[in-house]
Amino acid sequence: MLIGVDVGGTNLRIGVVDGLRVVNEVRIHADFSVLCRGSTPAQALQAIHTTLLAVLSDTLRQHPGVTAIGLGFPGFIVAGRVAQSPNLPGLLDVDLATPLSQALNCPVSIENDALAAAYGEYQLSLPSPQPSPVKGRGGLKRGLIYLGLGTGVGGGLIAKGVAYPGEHGVAMEVGHILVEPEGRLCGCGNRGCMEQYASASGVAFSYLEATGKQLDAHQVALRADAGDVHAIAAYDLAGEKLAQALAQIIKIVDIGHVVIGGGMSAAWIWLQPAFEKRLDHDLIPALRGKIQISLSQAGDQAGMIGAALLAHAMPVEAHV
Numbered sequence: 543m544l545i546g547v548d549v550g551g552t553n554l555r556i557g558v559v560d561g562l563r564v565v566n567e568v569r570i571h572a573d574f575s576v577l578c579r580g581s582t583p584a585q586a587l588q589a590i591h592t593t594l595l596a597v598l599s600d601t602l603r604q605h606p607g608v609t610a611i612g613l614g615f616p617g618f619i620v621a622g623r624v625a626q627s628p629n630l631p632g633l634l635d636v637d638l639a640t641p642l643s644q645a646l647n648c649p650v651s652i653e654n655d656a657l658a659a660a661y662g663e664y665q666l667s668l669p670s671p672q673p674s675p676v677k678g679r680g681g682l683k684r685g686l687i688y689l690g691l692g693t694g695v696g697g698g699l700i701a702k703g704v705a706y707p708g709e710h711g712v713a714m715e716v717g718h719i720l721v722e723p724e725g726r727l728c729g730c731g732n733r734g735c736m737e738q739y740a741s742a743s744g745v746a747f748s749y750l751e752a753t754g755k756q757l758d759a760h761q762v763a764l765r766a767d768a769g770d771v772h773a774i775a776a777y778d779l780a781g782e783k784l785a786q787a788l789a790q791i792i793k794i795v796d797i798g799h800v801v802i803g804g805g806m807s808a809a810w811i812w813l814q815p816a817f818e819k820r821l822d823h824d825l826i827p828a829l830r831g832k833i834q835i836s837l838s839q840a841g842d843q844a845g846m847i848g849a850a851l852l853a854h855a856m857p858v859e860a861h862v
C-alpha cells in the first residue's frame with residue numbers, strides 16, 4: 543500500500559492507495575495559500591511541514607503496510623525540490639520531501655500535482671495496470687496528455703510510460719500557451735494565455751463580459767442548459783481555445799491519448815462541440831481522427847492515485 547497526498551489550494555487530501563484504488567481518504571482544511579501570503583517563507587515551510595507530518599504520522603499508524611508516500615504539489619518541482627509555486631509565494635527551492643521522509647522513516651517523493659493526476663489517469667487507462675518498479679523501464683510504450691480544467695488549466699505529460707516534469711519543472715504549463723494575440727491579460731504577465739478562456743475563471747469572465755453578470759462556471763453551465771446563448775458562447779470559446787492549445791501540444795509530442803479532468807470537465811457537453819471542430823481544424827491531416835479524447839476515470843482522486851504510484855515508480859535516486 544502507498545499514500546498519495548493531493549496538496550490543493552485550500553484542502554489537503556490524503557489517500558491510502560491499494561493497487562489503483564483509494565481505500566481510505568482523509569480530507570483536512572489547510573489553506574497554505576493564505577499561510578504563505580501572511581508569513582515569512584521559513585515560517586510557511588515549517589507550518590506546511592508540521593501539518594503534513596501530523597496527518598501522515600496518523601495515517602501511517604493506521605496503515606502500517608504503507609511502503610512509500612507521494613506528494614502531488616501545486617508548483618514547479620525540480621529534482622524532488624519545490625523550485626517555485628505560483629499559488630504559494632515564498633517557497634523557492636525548498637525541500638519538503640527529505641525532512642518528512644526522515645521524520646516518518648518512510649520514503650517520500652514529490653511531484654507536480656497535474657503530473658501526478660496525469661500518471662494516475664495513465665495507469666488507469668492501461669489494459670492491465672503496470673506500475674513500473676523503475677521509472678522508464680518495463681516496456682511501457684504508450685503515452686498520455688492530461689488537461690486539468692479548474693480555476694486555471696494544468697497539464698501533465700506521460701511519454702512511453704514515464705512522467706515528464708521537464709528541466710525546470712514547467713513541462714505542460716498548458717494554461718499559458720498563447721492562443722489569442724493581444725488577448726486577455728494573464729497572471730503570468732502575458733496576454734492571450736489559454737487559461738484566460740478555457741478555465742473556470744475564463745468561462746466566468748467570458749459570461750461577465752457579454753452580460754455584465756457575475757456567475758461562476760458551474761452557474762454558467764446551468765444557464766447553458768437553460769438555453770442562454772451567452773452561456774453557450776462562453777463554453778464555445780473555452781472549448782475552442784482549449785483545442786487550439788492542444789493541437790499545438792499534439793504536433794510537438796505526437797501522443798494520441800488525451801484525458802480531460804478537473805472540476806470543469808463536468809461541463810464537457812458544453813465544451814465538446816467547439817473543441818472537436820477546432821481540434822480537427824488545427825491538426826495536420828496525418829493526425830486527424832487519430833486522437834482519442836476521454837474524460838477522467840478517477841475524477842478528483844487522480845492526483846492522489848498518481849502521486850502514490852509515482853512514489854512507488856520513482857525511488858529517490860531516480861531524481862538525481
Ligand SMILES: [Zn+2]
Binds near residue numbers: 718
Ligand atoms: Zn499566462
